[in-house]
Amino acid sequence: MELASHAKRNVGNSERWISIVGGAAMTAYGLARRSKGGLTLAGLGGALLWRGATGVCPVYKAAGISTNGHTTEETDRQVSVPYGKGIRVEKSVTVNAPPEQLYAFWRNFENLPRFMDHLEMVHVIDSKRSQWRTKGPAGIKAEWEAEIINEVPNELIGWRSIDGSNVHNAGSVHFTPRAHGTEVRVLLRYDPPGGVLGAAFAKLFGEDPDHQVKEELRRFKQLVETGEVATTEGQPTGR
């Protein structure tokens, strides 16, 4: 996980003041509630405060939006995972199967919830677009529409959320043949609800994206290699 660096201001002045005032109110109200939900709210408020104080919105950045009068780098729209911005996760696993099989499985995004625990569903709209819904960190549901922006059969798939989604994210998965199967490498960059601070709060509740992606890749390997995901849910205990 790394924090945005060299970020440029992309939030207009009036919007910055609204962020500061609104963020401060949310933080104060959230902390006063002294509950899990309140903490999350305080996290969101903190993120808003930070956005207002610095004038940098990582979500705007990812989407190539600026309300500060000039646009961000046009190149950002072309890459699936802009380097060094927002929350960035990179994980890999080696799966004992040919790239063609893994690519075909992954390319049907509706397969993803079978091993991605936090995904509630993915609905494929057409050959490029799909609808995603997560269970979300700390119980907050998130939903977005994604489009495939890059694909090389049997090698890589890159996608990004479409402007107007409530969680902005971009990701790519790469399949490379190796001696013991196929190396599957996932790069993910996203701006969680509540920004970097929100993510830090989510981590407090055990929602660490780094860990999550690693576990999901492990389950992907289990599913492909054995045909099932190991579980003990539903087994007897003496409790």
Next chain:
Amino acid sequence: MKAACFWGKGEVRVVDAPDPEIINPHDAIVRVTLTAICGSDLHLYDGYIPTMMKGDILGHEFMGEVVEVGPDVKNLKAGDRVIVPKNEMYSLCDNTNQNAWMTEALYGHSGAGLFGYSHLYGGYAGGQAQYVRVPFADVGPLKIPNGIPDEKVLFLTDIFPTGFMAADNCDIKDGDTVAIWGCGPVGQFAIKSAFMLGAGRVIAIDRFPERLRLAQESGAEIVNYDEVDDVYDTLQEMTGGLGPDACIDAVGMEAHGSTLDAWYDRAKQTMRRS
């Protein structure tokens, strides 16, 4: 069904638990006909292994009769007699351990899922019960032909391979002398395995007369460490000053002894249990 469950440090209870059911397509349900308590169950009992939960069903050495198989188990059917090796789960690597991240955090690399051996190793309900769910039943269990009694094959699930591997690691040459500390189950199997692999002499060291007697019946020469001044000197004398060609420690944790650190260990265990 009845099941032996971990109930906290120093407490095991036999309680009623629900019967297991097929969960995944490679599962089988086995009716347990014979099971054993392992020395490593002691580590759980004494609280050395983290992530045990009250009510966890114990047992990783068991065998029985298949009563039901999942749709993807093609090589077993109801009525088959099987042993279920704890060790076999290892060969599937961490694909069987749903909590692989825990062991990875502890050891740097994850082991496999184990039956009845804490949530570190997947949290699978064990075989000290009337019935057990066996995941990946198409690769783990070994079919046993009728006519061989349970008592002859049960030890293949864990304890015999453990003793055998100790002897195998000694790289025994014909006629070698092997000294084995500890005549518990692992030590007994190490004695038999050492002879199997060509040892000429096996010297077994313990202090319990019944264990030493069993070792003697397997052909070992015995040393009761309570009755000799010094085990090292005794071994040197017994081998004409050469010493044994190989030595096996078949004691591990929770050892007895009379040295200073043995007393420290005993004090520590007593404190932990209270």
